[in-house]
Amino acid sequence: MRTDDGPAALDDPVGQSLVTRHAHLARRLGRAATYQADVATFSAVSTEPDAEDWADLAELLGPGAFADMFSCPATPPRDWQPVFTLEGRQMIWPGGNPADGPGAGSESDLVELGGDDVPDMLDLVARTEPGPFWPRTHELGTYLGIRVEGTLVAIAGERLRPPGWTEISAVCTAPEARGRGHAARLISGLAARIVARGDRPFLHVAERNSGAVALYERLGFKTRRQVTFRGFRTP
Incomplete structure (x- = not known):
């Protein structure tokens, strides 16, 4: 979740927000981050996540919790249950x-x-x-x-x-x-x-x-x- 003020920042808008201007509203563990629960459900991992990143996000959210990955293209581990998929722009x-x-x-x-x-x-x-x-x-x-x-x-x-x-x-x-x-x-x-x-x-x-x-x-x-x-x- 590197910071970038050019158009590339829009490729990871949740992660970029959580480590910069919304850092005060974030919960973080390792390279995983999510918003405080009553603010938003959006979550983010590294742009090239490994097993530890997904484990950190799962720990942040808790067991059986909803992880709104927004437009993150990375695929979570197989034991993460899909909830929804929605095409957009x-x-x-x-x-x-x-x-x-x-x-x-x-x-x-x-x-x-x-x-x-x-x-x-x-x-x-x-x-x-x-x-x-x-x-x-x-x-x-x-x-x-x-x-x-x-x-x-x-x-x-x-x-x-x-x-x-x-x-x-x-x-x-x-x-x-x-x-x-x-x-x-x-x-x-x-x-x-x-x-x-x-x-x-x-x-x-x-x-x-x-x-x-x-x-x-x-x-x-x-x-x-x-x-x-x-x-x-x-x-």
Whole structure:
């Protein structure tokens, strides 16, 4: 899990985040690392793991625990039970000012979310299922939301943070509030903040989510590579 602030950092975004800007949220043993359980389930091993690396990760997680290996291409030992496989893609912001893009608009109703908003965030995530989200996931970075008459109807936030890059994730809108451009404005608002501090935005999306892929492409994101997301259960 070497650090690298160029595009190669995106080949191991979980590992790169855990040993750099998310080190304070990590649990580590040897060359294996994972997030604190109530922050995220993502785990990482060396880019060329050996049996000791997998044993260290299994010890970190515990017996029969879920190991979300994200886009790690390495194959764990045979006694690790497969849980899921999901095809997806990694997309990056090509450059330029997101504030000038097609998703730009008024940010007057975008609010920054924090610990007091977690119950509402968890409720919205449960209703829309954008991906893994836990009680402390918001600590990974900035989360923005839109409230209508006090009700949280849309969110988007920052997740993985390998050097030089910040991932946009947890993009979701309540069913009754869709079709109003909320997701586009939240993504553009986050991207503008990321670029302003000197990072480049990137994101991951499931291939089967064609609507999200189309939205990200319309906003200007370009596909960098195809990825396969995989999860396992430790022995």
